[in-house]
Amino acid sequence: MNPLTFQFLVIVRLGVKSLLLHKLRSALTMLGIIFGVCSVIAMLAIGEGASYEAQEAIKKLGSANIILRSVKPPEDSRQSGASRGLAVEYGLTYKDGARIQATIPGVQRVLPVRIIRENVRFAQNSIPCQVLGTLPFYPEIVGLDILRGRFLSESDELNSENVCVLTRGLAQRLFPYQDPLEHSVKIDAFYYRVVGLVRERNLPEQRTQAGKMEGQPLDNNVYIPLSASRSRFGEVLIRRGAGSFEVEKVELHQMTVQMRDTSAVETADPQIKTLLARFHSKVDYETIVPLQLLRQAEQTKRIFNIVLGSIAAISLLVGGIGIMNIMLATVTERTREIGVRRALGATRRDITMQFLVETVVLAIGGGLVGVLVGVVTPIIVSQLTTMKTIITLWSVLLAFGISGAVGVIFGLYPAKAAAELDPIEALRHE
């Protein structure tokens, strides 16, 4: 071993020995750093986990997409229409889709979707579902996995075929004992042949509509051709409630505008809004831009991290002050030892080094324990709660680095104070 390295190891070993002389004191001093490091790691892990889920959900919507949704216009205008016994007419239209496709630069395709709530029946099973009338390229835009059979085809659309694609969970409940691909389901008054099964996606956009009512964890979706939806259900939807009924006229419930690339999204968003505003007398639509949501989520996450991080950093600071306090007391207590060491040939630097090493050993020791506790805490938290936690490497390194820095910064002053002692005075100290 290199003599210098050996020398350094000797200093570290002697430092550890001095610390072990007062085990309880050293342990209590380290506690501050342990909590500090642990809270940095745990808080960042919890923050990271919380934002991860939100970001994943947004990413599912597609970052190159702009989603337009029909919303019922405000209460009063609806009321007046209903009282006159007229259908409430609102929402996006086929024409809107065509205009967007034709005028907005950078638009790849526009995917129209009609969403109708209806019971789907097979034999004696009847399950409330969302019936989505859409076009064959729906899976590409939304990223839907086809598990069995096929999705809707161009010819289905052209011929307004009575075919449908079911989500897997729905199919399992409708057909507990049969193969769904060999049967048809009844929706409203018509039968639709099952041609494929898809995986549930649980998009937040759909959850707000479907999940709100029954709090279902999974989508119950039936996909039928848009043309079929239009001709079988019509555009006037009548919803019967207890003692009342609502009549709505809605052409399209949703439209997903897919841009050629992500960079076009932000210029297209205001253009689409302007375009729609010109043809809609009231704001009966809303736009969702996943890219912006993603940015916002990242922004929120950053702020969240800064807040959590600073709280944790303050606890590290407090730990550091604790260390400094103890080291100052230690220096006073060991004044005589310092004098002896000076008499035996120690320079001021040697004394500084000795106490600095002791402080850094304390801080790094606390840091190591803190990292261990900090890595375990989020795991326990996610076991006990549903909170997702993600421990990032950088948070561990950051916390550990800060603990080392705390050791140096808060150790320097006591170490300097020790080195500045006059050897004669120190030797005389009782």
Place this chain on the structure above:
Amino acid sequence: MPAAEAIIRLAGVKKHYALGEDVTVRALDGVDLAVQRGAYVAIMGPSGSGKSTLLNILGCLDRPTNGQYFLGGTDVSRMPDDELSLARGRMIGFIFQSYNLIAQLTVIENIQVPLLYQRKDLRVYYEHCVRLAELVGLGDRLHHRPNQLSGGQQQRVAIARSLVNDPLMILADEPTGNLDSRTGREVLELIGKLNREGKTVILVTHDERVAARAHRVIHMRDGLIDREVLNPDAPPPAPGRGEAEANQAQA
């Protein structure tokens, strides 16, 4: 190497402390002193006579206000602090009244401490340290802590520690002050033995019986050397080290 080489030479050394605007304490007021290699010198004097200040200056713990101090041929009176620390560790072996061992270190580690500050490789000198521990009769206590040893044993560890860098002189400050008379005598015999083997010893004491073992007794008063007594009863000053070893070989 001449037997009478002066390893210590003080020339007009003064140490003044300013206490206030116009009050100055003249702790040392012009001390001239030369100590030969192999000498055994005792410094005596009442409190306030300046003997502690003289000891501090001899031990390079303090620098004189005026005058020069040559230690082993170099003027250390104006040395910067870091160099002085290194010189102190290399040339002076301290023995204190209250032993001043480092509590958290074992016997062998205590002996090693001065090596550490000379940037010496502890592995190379390990055997050396063990031999020193054996020399002072503590070869079987290498891994004991100071609080597991008696006062006499602790003082012997301190003696071994003072020897580890093979210093020019041993500077003992009341080495028997905390010991009972029997262990005190043992410690003094050990110091005497080291002196006979060629080590220069300077000893500060109140005790006439301790001083009686030295060849030269210097009495201090009011910051000056009051008188100096050559001790005819004590064994004659050891000759140069080479001769001392030759004598040992004959015996």
